[in-house]
Amino acid sequence: MVHRSCRPGPVEWRRIVAPPPPQKNTSRHVKLIDMSNCLMSNLPMITTEPSLSDLAAASGIEARTIRSWVAQGLLPAPLNRGPAARYPADTLERVLAIRTMRDALGMPLAEIRKELLVASQEQIRGYASRAQGLAPMARPQPSASSALDYIDALRAGPKAPSRSALLMDEPLTPQPLQGFDALEHRLGQGRAPPARKARAEEWLRIPITPDVEFSVRAPLDAEQRVRLERCADLIRDILLGRDR
Template identity: 30%
Template sequence: MTGAETAADGDLTVDELAARTGLTVRTVRFYASEGLLPPPERRGRVAYYDARHRMRLELIRTLQEHGYTLAAIDRVLARLPPDAAPAEFAVQAAVLAPWLPDQSELLDRASLERRVGRVLDDGQLAFLASVGALEIHDDGSYRTAPSLLGQAVELLELPVPPSVLADSAALIDDHATQVAEGLTELFARAIWGPYQRGEIDHDQVLAILERMRPLALQGLVGAFTRAVDDAARRRVER
């Protein structure tokens, strides 16, 4: 490479950018073709990338690991200014991260049956999916939720109609969705709005999220437990 073609300090070729972000060159170019990266700077026949591209790629990779589609990621990136600072990317990643670590596993049917220690028919698989213990994919694989799978399989042995258990799961899911939407709206008004207006800074948002998430989860479990106890008591006292 000649002196004119040598990258300035901090500039990266596509190979260097891929290595820095843990992605393949093909993946970097794919994201660029999808419009998720701004155009690189070209000097002669060589394209150079900078910190803006690296931070965007790291956010894209993080969000994809969390299950976001490229369309959703594109909407997130569209809200970021072209000169967004690293702290802005950190806030976006923290806000959109799952509240609990993803411990799911992707298994084929044979591996799933070995995991639960029994053969599962299609009806039982459908039941496990209905209560959130697994997702059934079109390619014949299964995404499991280990925290629920064992307990859900044990329910198959009980003399409770599967429809009752599935309806219970649907009821919980519906109300959980309402709670989640309410908390998201509250966060938007009380935290995200002030952050966008510059009233609180990046570090304060990250600190709030770090403390708010476990508190909200514990509060939700506690409120549900009290509500179930109260409902049972009222039914007995009728």
């Protein structure tokens, strides 16, 4: 038996490089990003919770008028108190809608309040869009003639008192009591002072429709007030058949 030795030959090392992954077509992705950036750049800056000065500047209505509309229930109350108070996002549309109904349609504030209670958000937005065609609110300018008259009056000196002024200095007969003064005087005649038991309470009224409203004992914080107003909106939709 013959044994043969086998000598291994030279060993060769080869470097195997994996093929690169297939490139994806990113042109469509880049186009979508460019389009989204373009759309975002065209959008206006929107203040979700405007301040009182923002509402006055955007609507042309004086700040004190807006405050009076809030007190009369035409506009929602601010979300917080103080100089930095903010209002709900849809307050500007309601301000513009009120201006349209008042200036363009000649509606009194009582009728505007009823209309806002039953109007949908689309209807309020329609009223607000018509406010753009209204003329800007004119501010009263001081009269030059009145200023000149005032200067002439100062130069002329004090005038002699008129007859009407002399009559006003004479003692007048007491006027009869009216209102609560008359009621309190009439109830207290011939009676001893009552024991103090009655105490006044503050109640918050949240209108739902012209004939239905919430009456909740105050005080309430901003979150509780917003939640109750949301409940009032839901009840209004149910009563008006808009819950579907």
